[in-house]
Amino acid sequence: MRIGIIKVPTKKYFSLYNALLDLSLVQTAGECGITGTRDGCSPSPLYENEKPRSSRIPTPAEKIWIAMDIEESYRILNVSSTASNEEVTAAYKKLAFRLHPDKNPGRLAWANEAMTKLNLAYAAIMSYRFKEQSDEVSRNQDEEAIRPAPPPRPRGDGRAAGESEILTKRFIALRESAKDALYRYFQYNLYNHILRETVSNRAVFNKIVYSLRVAYHAIRRLMTMTDDPELIDHFSVFTDMIFNFYRSSECITVIDSYESLYDVEAWRGYRRGDELLHQGHKEIFYDRHNRGYFKQAMAAECVRQAEKIFRANLAVFPDSSWSVETRIKHEYALSLLNYLNLFFSE
Secondary structure, rough: OOOOOOOOOOHHHHHHHHHHHHHOOOHHHHHHOOOOOOOOOOOOOOOOOOOOOOOOOOOOHHHHHHHOHHHHHHHHHHHOOOOOOHHHHHHHHHHHHHHHHHHHOOOOHHHHHHHHHEEEHHHHHHHHHHOOOOOOHHHHHHHHOOOOOOOOOOOOOOOOHHHHHHHHHHHHHHHHHHHHHHHHHHHOOOHHHHHHOHHHHHHHHHHHHHHHHHHHHHHHHHOOOOOOOHHHHHHHHHHHHHHHHHHHHHHOOOOOOOOOOOHHHHHHHHHHHHHHHHHHHHHHHHHHHHOOOOOHHHHHHHHHHHHHHHHHHHHHHHOOOOOOHHHHHHHHHHHHHHHHHHHHOO
16 A cells, blocks of 8 residues: 655765754664664663754645544545444555555555545544544443542541542553553464454454543543642643554554555655664563563554654655654654653653
8 A cells, every 4th residue: 555756866865864863853863773782772761851843834745634633534435434443454455456556556646645644534433433432431430530439548538538548549450451451462462453353353452442541531530520730731641642652553564565665765754763663662661561571662663763764754754655653653662751751650
């Protein structure tokens, strides 16, 4: 489902990429992925609060990203809003096969834009459905959020401290439920899309997503029960992280066309960043629990390097057909860094 618009020598894009490295967009990416290695990530600050801002004019791909809404997304996939996730995925695959630039060699620019819209529409629908409160999820998140707890001991300002303690206990329970779901994601190797598509693994993945949705909505409801900025910050950072994890888990990583050097180089950068991101979040949610101790500096550094690589990739290849996946992975890396910074530096 991937092919670019322009065919140009590979050397040009390596030069642009290296220029960004020199400008400190990816200052140390060569240590963690640019050279093809995955080891040797040296410790560094967990998070530098790097959220770039730009006044430049958005690219065509970015304009599509900004303008996409849920109704338009259903229209693009030609499915009803009541269609099941399986039906949405089937419609996506059918259209991707028909709109693929390889099937439209005389209309490469049109096909590339059509595929970008299709990828964005699919991502928008699945993201919307994760955040949408179905009746079943709503019932479960209500039960999780308001389930009775032993009365806390008042301290300081009495009632306020007691309510804060109750919400904290609720959040911890929900957080552990979500972390258990994330552990199972790695336990069953569900980051491998081929393995995920088996009947048994698909059922496991659906249960994991459902658990994350319940936790997401229950924690978001806890946010409405307090005005404590510290609690709200914890609730917000954690729910952003699990939401972006889900979006990232739906992104593919295997290239299916080598026709365009532009897209091939975009994919290579995306793949380097994804390998580092995988190494980092697997350590956070799986390996450390099996090992018994946390390689925190390594995990944080790899996620930080992945964020820089994704950011550089978006700057060098803004109109690549991989820009959708790269942007989603970049947002996940940022939310994961926020999670590490808040929850593991206290």
